[in-house]
Amino acid sequence: MLDYRMETFFTVCQTMNFTHAAQRLHLTQPAVSHQIQQLEELYQVKLFENHGKKLTLTPAGRALQSAAVTMRHDSLLLAQQLRQIDGGARQMIFGATLTAGPYAILPPLLRYLQANPQLNLRLVIADTTDLLTQIEQGKIDFAVVEGFFPKKEYEAIPYARETFVAVCAQDYVFHRSVETVEDLLEERLLVREKGSGTRSILETYLHSRNLMLEDFPHWAEVNSILMLKQMACAGCGVTFLYETAVQEELQNGLLRRVPLRDFSLAHDFSFVWRRGSVFSAHYRQIFEDFCALR
Incomplete structure (x- = not known):
């Protein structure tokens, strides 16, 4: 567990309000303020500033917040490993x-499970933003993402480089001759x-x-790649x-690539x-194991 003062600091960072943090922690507002003051005295820095009624983190506060998120996550994983x-x-x-x-992950994951029959697995499938939030909350240990993430907050190892493509139904008829994205x-x-x-x-x-x-x-917005592909195969747009996501449909002739001379990604x-x-x-060891099983 984190030092109780760090848990308080973490909660204030989430709420950006001393009163709301106190309610969430079942403490009094003066108790929360005192614990933050203790941290400021310990590190000899100012952690929060008041701008009118708005509470903001100082640069030192932001640095401690990043460290607190990591420490909280590590504390949860440590408890899990101790139980093991x-x-x-x-x-x-x-x-x-x-x-x-x-x-990208499923084939090596299946082989990893076969090689580790005693392993209990929980795999969360979600968008990049949600996964990063779950890492911060300690709900998952790491993630495999294709979206953008803050490099200052996360360590990362490239797992695969995938080509991004424009696709449509094999018999799709365009409104005009298509050579560029603008077309x-x-x-x-x-x-x-x-x-x-993918959207980012x-x-x-x-x-x-x-x-x-x-x-x-x-346009049509869908939070399912399967449905997105089915709609494209049906000629809806x-x-x-990623090419890896539509490889089977391209091979079977259900979809075709849209050649764009100004699109290479x-x-x-x-x-x-x-x-x-x-x-x-x-x-890093898990990453190496996955790479060996690809």
């Missing part, structure tokens, strides 16, 4: 995005939900072309996905965990 030493089953708890999970603006865009790595990568690319998703007048699938974690070597 005391006779509990070995566990692995991690997350993967909707693309990385079934298309697709008359088509319906099939896109993942906000927070997904597409949005970043469009911004580099001075475009936004809103420039497509017709054009979508951008690849992105890493990465193992990520909290920077500074005392379990970094443990996560």
Whole structure:
């Protein structure tokens, strides 16, 4: 467990309100203020500033917040590992995005489970934003993501570099001759939900072309890659996905690539965990094991 004062600091960071933090911790507001003051005296820095009624972290406070998240996560994993030493089953708890999970991680994961029959596994499939939040909350140990993440907060190892492609139904008829991304603006865009790595990568690319998703007048947002592919196969529009996610449909002739002369994009699938974690070597070993089983 973290020092009780660090738990208090962590809660204040979440609520950015001393009164709300006190209610969540079942403490009085003066008790919360006193514990924060103790931390400030211990580290000889100011952790919070008041701007009117708004509470903000100082630069030192932000640095301690990052460390507190890592320490809290490590504390939870340590408790889990101690239970294993005391006779509990070995566990692995991690997350993967909707693309990385079934298309990049599943084959080596199946072999990993076969090689470790006593392992208890919990795999969480979610978008990149949700997975990073779950790492911070200590709900999962690490994640395999394809989206963007703050490099200052997380250590990462590239697992695979995947090509991003535009696809449509084999018999899809475009409104005009298509050579560039701008030529697709008359088509319906099939896109993942906000927070997904796939959508973030597409949005970043469009911004580099001075475009936004809103420039497509017709669109459909779906939080399922399977449904997105089915809609594309049915001719409902054009979508951008990793080639590994549509490889089978391309081979079977259900989908075809849309050749765009101004579109060439690849992105890493990465193992990520909290920077500074005392379990970094443990996560790196899992990464090595997965790579050996690919």
